[in-house]
Each structure stands twice: as C-alpha cells, then as structure tokens.
Amino acid sequence: MASAIASLPAQRGGGDGAAGASRPNIISIVTDDQARWSVGAYGNQEARTPHIDGLARDGARFDNAFVPTPVCSPSRAAFLTGRYGTQVGITDWISPAEAGRGLGLPASAITWPEVLKREGYATALVGKWHLGEDPAFHPHRRGFDHFFGFLGGGNRPMNPTLEDNGRPRSLQGSLPDLLVDDAIGFVERHRDRPFAVLLHFRAPHLPYGPVPYEDSAPFETLDPTIPDVPGLDRAQVKRWTRDYYASIHSVDRNIGRLLQAVDTLGLTARTVVLFTSDHGYMIGHHGIHTKGNGVWVAGGVTGPKRPNMFDTALRVPLVVRWPGVVRGGTVIAEPVTALDTFPSVLGMLGIPVPVDAAQQGADFSPLLRGQQVAWRDAVFGQYDLHHSGLAFMRMIRTAQWKLVRHHMADGLDELYDLQQDPDELRNLYGSEAARPVRDQLQMRLTDWQRSIDDPLLARLQR
Structure with missing residues (x-):
C-alpha cells in the first residue's frame, strides 16, 4: 500500500497548507440495498425520508444513476476506485469463505480516500467495508485514518459487534445510531481541517x-x-415492505442527526454531502425479492435464483448537496454510474485525478455546476454470479434500449424498449423487427468489453 500511495503524482494544493485548509469537507453516505423507488424525493409517498429529501431539495437529484453490478462488493469497489469488478478481481459479493482465502480489493486499485488523505484530509470509514478481511485489505491501508465498523458483509441491526480502535466490541443499541454517533464524533474532532467521512450503513439490508x-x-x-x-x-410482500420502510426510516433519522451536528458546528456551508446506495432492490418487482442475485417469490416460494440486471436492481438514488455551488432543486438527467464517484468527488474538491488511477468514470461535477458538457449516451454493466448459482451477464443501456446478455446459457438474453416498456416486461430479444437495434447494441457492448479487457471475452473464444 505504501508503494501505491507513493506512486501518486504530486498534486496542487496538497497537504496541510492554506489551499488544503480552504477545501470543502465531504460526507459520503452509502446505504445497503436501498432502491431508488424507496425515497420520497423520487416519488414514494409512503416511505418517510425527510432528511434525504431535504438534501435533494437543497441540492441536486440525479434521475438516472446506476451501478455497474447489482450486488454489494463489486459495486462498492466501483464506488471507491472507479473500476469495474472484473478489473479488480471482485465479480460477486465476497463470501466469508472467499474472504478467508484472501480475496479483497488489491493495492493496485487506488481509492479516492487514499487521494484525499494524501491531500491532507482527515479520512474516516464508518460502517460496512466488505472488500476483504485480511490485514492487507483493511481500511487503514486503503486511505482511511479512522475505521469504526465491520469488515464483512453483514451484522446485526441491533446490538452489533463492531471494530473499534482495532478491536472487536459488542455494543448495545441500534446499528445506525451507533454508526452515526461515531461519525459525529469524528466530525467534531476534525472540524478545523478538511475531512472526508464515508458513512456506510448496513440498513436496509x-x-x-x-x-x-x-x-x-x-x-x-x-x-x-x-x-x-x-x-x-x-400479505408477505406488504409485511416485507413495511419492515423495509422502517429500516430506511432508521437510516434517514440518523442522517438527520448527522446533518444537524454539522450545522451546529457551523460546517454546513463548506461541506459537500453525497447520498446514494450500493445498488437497487426489489420486493416483489418482477416476482423477485432482493437484488441482482434475487430469488423468485411468486407463488409464496423462496427460490430459485433469478440473476438479473433489471433497472430496479441497477438504478440507485443519488443526491448531492453542495452549498454555494448547486442550486436547490436541481434535477440532472444525464446517466451516471458509481464509477463516476472517484473523479467527481475529486472534481468537487478541486483535486486532479492521479494519472495512474486507471479509473473508468467521468467527472459529473460540471453537471452540478450547471455547465453544458458532452456526456455519454450509454452505461454498461457486468455481473458474474457464482454464489448458489452461475451467471455471466453483460449489459448496455441507452435512454431507449437495454440489452442484457446471459453468456454460457441458452434462451435467457434480454432486450427491452425502455421508452415503450419502462418496467421491462416485454423481452424483444427474439423479435426480428428489433434485430438491427440488437445487433448495433451488441457491437457497442463488445467494443466496451474489449476496452476494459473483460476476461469473459477470452472464455467465450475458447
């Protein structure tokens, strides 16, 4: 890790000097399994998310935000590094067995907190990591001065065991409350210098x-x-939905506590707040429960798996409050992905992207500033499911069309006209009339796979 950090080129305004001290703080909030449809700012009138909605009211709401992979670990890797899962060797959620065998985020994948730390920021990860449990992958070695949370994928929503100062502690109370208590403490201790707090909730998982x-x-x-x-x-789906909304409420309530603490400390005007989720979610949508590795629940059964890249699994809430820069109530229609977080955070903070970062994202900070910039017309996705099932999916999505290829399987490929069929209910892959569109999308999809050196291409050519 030391060699990776040392390889970063010198940046302007770094360290603890005046330029560094004048930079804004950033609080980045990531929830776990929270769907776009579950947020009031995106039209839900039954969920209670007043503090998330307030961020959208005072800042910008992205209407077309996606993740490249609809499960936890590869999506989180993309969020931190700007690289696809296949580029960092994490293509599904990291199971306890895989973590025990040494799977984790490689040191060659630079994270944006590493860059901020080098620039003089005090950095903290509070909550979920799920990118490796060996000491080599510990958050302290990936750009974080402070870690309070858990290394694996899960924990108890009440009375959890968390790592605190390098030691496990059994604590009493609600997990979201405990995490935000720690985040507030970090902000209070670092109010006089630029800080970056990454608050990663386990809820509403x-x-x-x-x-x-x-x-x-x-x-x-x-x-x-x-x-x-x-x-x-x-009855079952309604019960799940009520419980899901309650979990989301526990998150939103605590976001309100954190924002109030920031305001009380007089830091609101110089603190960027970004809110998003690690992927979307389904509770009965398409007859499925959970995410890209969800299971059929129609008929009251649980299973088998239905590997998918539906919008409900890929689309996420994304809200940014940037005082003094973003006009309240801004709505951004351009398609963005979790990969864009790396260059966009640096863009908001006035820090150049390291030349050796090898990240795949685009800086959306000009969109937040209201600037007219050339932008992509498609997003791409990948998911190699290998837990309790097997799937090799690749996707391209434009404003009108989505193509999902299920490689090494027959009869599962999907093509949707999103303008005529936004809920993705009519699969046109076998339609002769849609063949020209399908072939054009396939060419673009293959070109993208080549551009990222997708290892699946070599497997398919054997």
Missing part, C-alpha cells in the same frame, strides 16, 4: 429489523403499495 420503535411506528398500520405481479403472496 436483510434482516430489516429489529429497529427502534420510533422507526417502525409510522408503518404499523400502513397498507403499502406493492408491485402488481401475479402469484405474489401479497
């Missing part, structure tokens, strides 16, 4: 509860709107 009564109470009598999919156990 399964199990959704228990949560404090103040978070579940608003939904006790709610009759939630659920997908109109034949065969769903409607």
Whole structure:
C-alpha cells in the first residue's frame, strides 16, 4: 500500500497548507440495498425520508444513476476506485469463505480516500467495508485514518459487534445510531481541517429489523403499495415492505442527526454531502425479492435464483448537496454510474485525478455546476454470479434500449424498449423487427468489453 500511495503524482494544493485548509469537507453516505423507488424525493409517498429529501431539495437529484453490478462488493469497489469488478478481481459479493482465502480489493486499485488523505484530509470509514478481511485489505491501508465498523458483509441491526480502535466490541443499541454517533464524533474532532467521512450503513439490508420503535411506528398500520405481479403472496410482500420502510426510516433519522451536528458546528456551508446506495432492490418487482442475485417469490416460494440486471436492481438514488455551488432543486438527467464517484468527488474538491488511477468514470461535477458538457449516451454493466448459482451477464443501456446478455446459457438474453416498456416486461430479444437495434447494441457492448479487457471475452473464444 505504501508503494501505491507513493506512486501518486504530486498534486496542487496538497497537504496541510492554506489551499488544503480552504477545501470543502465531504460526507459520503452509502446505504445497503436501498432502491431508488424507496425515497420520497423520487416519488414514494409512503416511505418517510425527510432528511434525504431535504438534501435533494437543497441540492441536486440525479434521475438516472446506476451501478455497474447489482450486488454489494463489486459495486462498492466501483464506488471507491472507479473500476469495474472484473478489473479488480471482485465479480460477486465476497463470501466469508472467499474472504478467508484472501480475496479483497488489491493495492493496485487506488481509492479516492487514499487521494484525499494524501491531500491532507482527515479520512474516516464508518460502517460496512466488505472488500476483504485480511490485514492487507483493511481500511487503514486503503486511505482511511479512522475505521469504526465491520469488515464483512453483514451484522446485526441491533446490538452489533463492531471494530473499534482495532478491536472487536459488542455494543448495545441500534446499528445506525451507533454508526452515526461515531461519525459525529469524528466530525467534531476534525472540524478545523478538511475531512472526508464515508458513512456506510448496513440498513436496509436483510434482516430489516429489529429497529427502534420510533422507526417502525409510522408503518404499523400502513397498507403499502406493492408491485402488481401475479402469484405474489401479497400479505408477505406488504409485511416485507413495511419492515423495509422502517429500516430506511432508521437510516434517514440518523442522517438527520448527522446533518444537524454539522450545522451546529457551523460546517454546513463548506461541506459537500453525497447520498446514494450500493445498488437497487426489489420486493416483489418482477416476482423477485432482493437484488441482482434475487430469488423468485411468486407463488409464496423462496427460490430459485433469478440473476438479473433489471433497472430496479441497477438504478440507485443519488443526491448531492453542495452549498454555494448547486442550486436547490436541481434535477440532472444525464446517466451516471458509481464509477463516476472517484473523479467527481475529486472534481468537487478541486483535486486532479492521479494519472495512474486507471479509473473508468467521468467527472459529473460540471453537471452540478450547471455547465453544458458532452456526456455519454450509454452505461454498461457486468455481473458474474457464482454464489448458489452461475451467471455471466453483460449489459448496455441507452435512454431507449437495454440489452442484457446471459453468456454460457441458452434462451435467457434480454432486450427491452425502455421508452415503450419502462418496467421491462416485454423481452424483444427474439423479435426480428428489433434485430438491427440488437445487433448495433451488441457491437457497442463488445467494443466496451474489449476496452476494459473483460476476461469473459477470452472464455467465450475458447
């Protein structure tokens, strides 16, 4: 890790000098398994997300934000490094067995917190890591001065065991509250220098509860709107939805606590706040429960898996409050992905992207500034599922069309006209009329795979 940091080129305004001290702070909030459709700012009138909605009201809401892979670890790697999962060797969520065998985020994949630390920022990761459990992959070696949380993929929503000062501690209380207590403490201790806090909640991941009564109470009598999919156990899906909203409420309530602390310290005007999720989510959508590795639940059953790259699994909320720069209520339609976080955070903070970062993202900070810039017309995705199933999916999505290839499997490929079929219910892959579009998209998809040296291409050519 020391050699990776040393290889970063010198930057302007780095270190603890005046230029560094004048840079804005950043608080980056990532939830776990939170769908775009679950947020009030995106039209949900049943969930209670007033503090997330407030960030959108005071800042910018991205209407077309996606992740490249619809499960945890590769998506988080993309968020931190700007690189696809195949480029860092993480193509599915990291299981405990894989972590035990030494799988994790390689030192060659520079993270944007590493860059900020070199620029004089105090850096903290509070919450979930899920990018390797060996000492070589520890957050302290990936750009974080401070870590309070857990290295693996899961934890208890109540009375968790967390790493604190390098040691495991069994704590009492709600996990979101404990995480935000620590985040507030870090902000208080570093109020006089630029800081970066990455707050990674476990919620609203399964199990959704228990949560404090103040978070579940608003939904006790709610009759939630659920997908109109034949065969769903409607009572079960409604119960899941109420519990999901309660978990989200526990997050939003604590985001409010953190924002209030920042305001009380007089830091709001110079603190960028970014909110997003690691991927989308389904509770009965398409007859599936959870995400890109979700399971069929139609008919009241649980399983088998339905590997997918539906928009409900790939599309995420993304909100940025940037005081003094972003006009409140801004809505950005350009398609962005989690890969863009690396260059965009640096762009907002006035730090050049290291020349050897090898990241694949685009800087969306000009869009936040209201500038007219040339932008992509497509996003790409990949998912190599290998836990309790097997799938090799590649995707291209434009404003009108989405092509999903299920390699090494017959009869599963998908093509959707998103303008006529935004819910992705009519698969046109076998349509002769759609063949010219399908072939054009396939050419672009293959070109992209070549551009990132996708190892799947070599497997397909054997």
